[in-house]
Amino acid sequence: MAHKSSYYCPCCKNHISQFVPWPAGFFEPQSFKLENWNPKTGICSICMAMDRERLYVWFMERETDLVRANVSVLHIDPEKNVKNRLDTCSNLQYVCGDLKPLDPWTKGIDVTNLYYEDQSFDVVLCSHILENILDDGKAMRELYRVMKVGGWGIMQVPLATNIKMSFEDERVVTPEDRTRAYGHQDHVRVYAKEDYIQRLESVGFRVELYNIAEKYSIEETHKLGLSKEDNLYIVHKDA
Template sequence: MKKAAKFLLNKVPRPILIKMSIWARPLIYQFFKGDEFFDPIDGRSYRKFLPYGYGKQRENALSPGTLSLERHRQMWLYLQNETDFFIKNYKVLHIAPEQEFLRKFKKMQNLEYTSADLFSPIVDVKADILDLPFENESFDIVICNHVLEHIEDDAKAMSELYRVMKHGGWGIFQVPMRSSLEKTYEDFTIKDPKERQKHFGQYDHVRWYGLDYFDRLRKAGFETEPNFYSQQFSEEEIRKFGLMKNEILPVVLKK
């Protein structure tokens, strides 16, 4: 059973898993319901979260109900506790949206929500992040999570995200990051998927970001600082929500 679960979680793309989970959700909840862990995205408690990860797996990483990972739950808690995202009227651009977020955000009456991606069949707009088809200063909030590590010219992508964000706007741009690295590790000569996975943690990534990620964002025009948001919570809450204590939440502002 455990081997079968590991195969599904690591070999079947998460978007497909999420589609499968939507119709199986009642059964999933009955099987995993309990009081050890809490997913703030669906507001349900579980007896366990599932392991997840390419290669070495992280215990209690994947929520059975939403298939959210630690970074998704951290972002949700930030939006819920630190912003008026759920109550104020906003124009929102979401690049390469996570399906569970897309499903929930599209239903929110206070948001004028636009999803965009170059390849996804479920988004509103087919768009290349290097050449976004939107006017300058179109959006109050821009969300772009785990996209930039796929793109060689991330400076151009950041400049496009800056261009379409309104002055006074803000966003969340999560990326795979190693806080132990001062300087981003990237090597565009590495093309083989196996070599990319060995060097960058995933077959289609082209870099591991270091703490200079924030310098790159500032160079694009954003104001930003490293935000270890999960450290706002107690050790008990970090475990309960299934968070990573030292994971950075990159929040950006456009003044």
């Protein structure tokens, strides 16, 4: 039986007895074997941080100078708990954008047609967006264009390790069919791991994988409600 405070949420900094599972039907990955999918430990019981938000905040605080450096950040469709953390960083020039902004602090932007000049941002965060976009290459080229040389970003997607090529079919258009095919009504594909990396590399990014279990330990990973299959896809724009 787990100890009273066996788990830890990097977003709210609380030690907790358990994480809450993702609601049934939230995402149905069919036969895909996914990275970054922790159905039993999906959500923090206190701050509601998703598993991926906990990994982002962990990475940003321990492996980057984001919370201290004077840098500009573009955050596409910002995850609430990551935004809350970055909002506390007065060192940042922090811009949030979404196709359909839900609050006045988020700008209305189309990731396939960004209105920012080339090399506008040191850091670009774009997670769980590209799988919703038919022309994901156009979005990737835009994200690369607005990133400064020497900049970096986090780019996450639903990603399967048991398929060779990304699974997508433009004839699959209804919410029901998309749920059946890809696991979610808004998605237009499930990425294959190597193909996803190649797509990012094809627009110019250098891709680096960050695996918390390899860097620290499986015990430390489980404490955050994460697993050894969780990877961050860190992109770099080299000179």
